[in-house]
Structures are given as C-alpha cells and as structure tokens.
Amino acid sequence: VLLPPSPTIQKAIEQAYEKFRHVTDGKNASYIPYLAKADPALYGIAVVTADGRVFKVGQADHAFPVESVAKIFTLAAVLREHGAETVLHKVGVNATGLPFNSVLAVELNNDKLGGSPPPGNPLVNAGAIATASLVDGKTLDTRWKSILNTAGEFAGHPLRLNNDVYRSEMESNQHNQAIAVLLQSYGHLYADPTETVDLYTRECSYDVDAVDLATMGATLANGGTNPRTHHAAVDAATSARVLAVMATAGLYNTSGEWLFKVGLPGKSGVGGGIVAVVPGKLAIGVYSSPLDEAGNSVRGQLAVQFIAETLGVNIFAAD
Numbered sequence: 001v002l003l004p005p006s007p008t009i010q011k012a013i014e015q016a017y018e019k020f021r022h023v024t025d026g027k028n029a030s031y032i033p034y035l036a037k038a039d040p041a042l043y044g045i046a047v048v049t050a051d052g053r054v055f056k057v058g059q060a061d062h063a064f065p066v067e068s069v070a071k072i073f074t075l076a077a078v079l080r081e082h083g084a085e086t087v088l089h090k091v092g093v094n095a096t097g098l099p100f101n102s103v104l105a106v107e108l109n110n111d112k113l114g115g116s117p118p119p120g121n122p123l124v125n126a127g128a129i130a131t132a133s134l135v136d137g138k139t140l141d142t143r144w145k146s147i148l149n150t151a152g153e154f155a156g157h158p159l160r161l162n163n164d165v166y167r168s169e170m171e172s173n174q175h176n177q178a179i180a181v182l183l184q185s186y187g188h189l190y191a192d193p194t195e196t197v198d199l200y201t202r203e204c205s206y207d208v209d210a211v212d213l214a215t216m217g218a219t220l221a222n223g224g225t226n227p228r229t230h231h232a233a234v235d236a237a238t239s240a241r242v243l244a245v246m247a248t249a250g251l252y253n254t255s256g257e258w259l260f261k262v263g264l265p266g267k268s269g270v271g272g273g274i275v276a277v278v279p280g281k282l283a284i285g286v287y288s289s290p291l292d293e294a295g296n297s298v299r300g301q302l303a304v305q306f307i308a309e310t311l312g313v314n315i316f317a318a319d
C-alpha cells in the first residue's frame, strides 16, 4: 500500500481547518447538560497513519467526551471475547435507519419477524447497550475496567472517565434505561439492566482528543495493531468486522449519505467527535461540538469529506 507523504497530509488537514473554521452551523447536544455548554468554537483535526505518523491542526489536543464513538471499541472488545457469531445473533449487524436513540430499533424488528431477532446493530444505543451487557467481568467495576482498557489499547495510553460527564449523563439517561428494560423484555439484554446502563453511560463518558480518535482509528486501519505502540488491541479479522459495522451504521440514520459522499467507514458521537478510517492507510479524527439533526459533528463531517477527497482515499474508488 502506498501511504500519502507527510507534507501532503499536513497540507490537507490545514486546508480543511481553514476552509471550515468559520462554519457555525449545527448545535451542541442539548439533552446532556455537560455537552450543552461545550465551546462551539473549538475545532481540531488529526490524522494518524498506519505507519504511525501523527499530524494535527487546531485544538487537536482538547479533551472532550467520546460518547458514541466508544461503541466501536466496546464492540471490538466483545468480538474479541465472544466472537462474531455472538454479535451477529445476540446484537445484530444490520442498519436500523433510525435515529441513534430510537426505541423502534428494538420494537420494529420484533414486530416484523414476530419472534425475537436482535436489536439492530452495536452502533445505535439499543444495540450498544446489548453489546455492553455482553462484556465479561464479575462486577460492574471489572467490566468497566475491561472496556476502558481496550479503548486505551486503541489509543495507546490509558484513558480516563470524566466524572462530570458521567454524573451529568446518569442524571439524564432515563431514555437509555427504558431501552435497556425493553431489550430485557425481549430477551436481548444479557446482564442486569440498571448495571448495564451504568456501564454504557461510563463508556460514553471517557475523554479523548482528536489525536486519540485518529490513533484509535489508525489501529483499525492497521488491522487492530496500534501503529504507535505496536500492541495488538484486536486481531485483523475483528478489526475488519468493526469497520464493516461502521460503514453500515457509524453515522446512525445518515450512514448511507455519509458513505455515498465520503466513501469511508466512520463513527460519530454527540460529544462532537468523529473518526473515519482508510483501511491499510490512515485515520482522521476531528472535534467540533455543533451537531446536525442526526447528532453528527457538522464541521467534523465537512473536514473528513474534504481530507478524504484531497487525499483520494475513497475506498470505493479505483485508483
């Protein structure tokens, strides 16, 4: 594989930074008090290559809550622990086409098939909560340590829970509690609902910055081995499966539009982070808190699209 030269990458991210710097479209997530007060002006971009080079511009070192981007690393951990068949049958891997927090992700499948098919996929809340309920560990704390450790292997250094975010979300996560109980009623929750929502809420509440996201993505680009620490977080088959689910559902109900426009597996979070992966080559991480209607960072999407086009890395394009 031919990786883009360093000056080309640095120039592309600087152009993306300048080009969208003054975009003010979108709104911070308002349903989580901590996220509502994030500074919408902050904007950072990072690229990490599969051979371990790091590029950044803007506030790429500014820490923010990972939110839904965490779903891909918990999925990776569960795939590693339980294998692909378990995720396929107990969670599912099809697009729901629904908003990230939709209860219908649980309901519609059950109506349609009259039985108890899995809740959709691990990258919307229902499936992510089901996925979190599959994490091994005797106590809530050991399960949480396991999730955080795996994410840290992807990032290349230990990550930390942001207690303010965690508290803020625990006070406002009634909707996710409802999803968990509904999953339980259909036999698709594999641990205690209260503990599982707590675990899921913790997973949303660790801090990352744009460089972390790009490094975590670069680990997937590099077949599951962190290109900076050379530690294998997951094996290559697991890494490829995570990328497949990202392509299917990484941007919730606008995943199709995203893939159509950008041509890369991606994952967003309502904290304003977004990561996009070019298998075998690199990953792009962006932070900017204002979101579109679906909950995806507005400038994050613009920046990734511009960088992907500039570097010519659409995975569907013949080169």
Ligand code: GLN
Residues within 6 Å of the ligand: 067, 068, 069, 100, 101, 125, 169, 176, 201, 204, 268, 269, 270, 271, 295
């Ligand atoms: N913690 C958020 C929630 O569960 C994460 C959602 C997201 O980033 N889309 O509502």
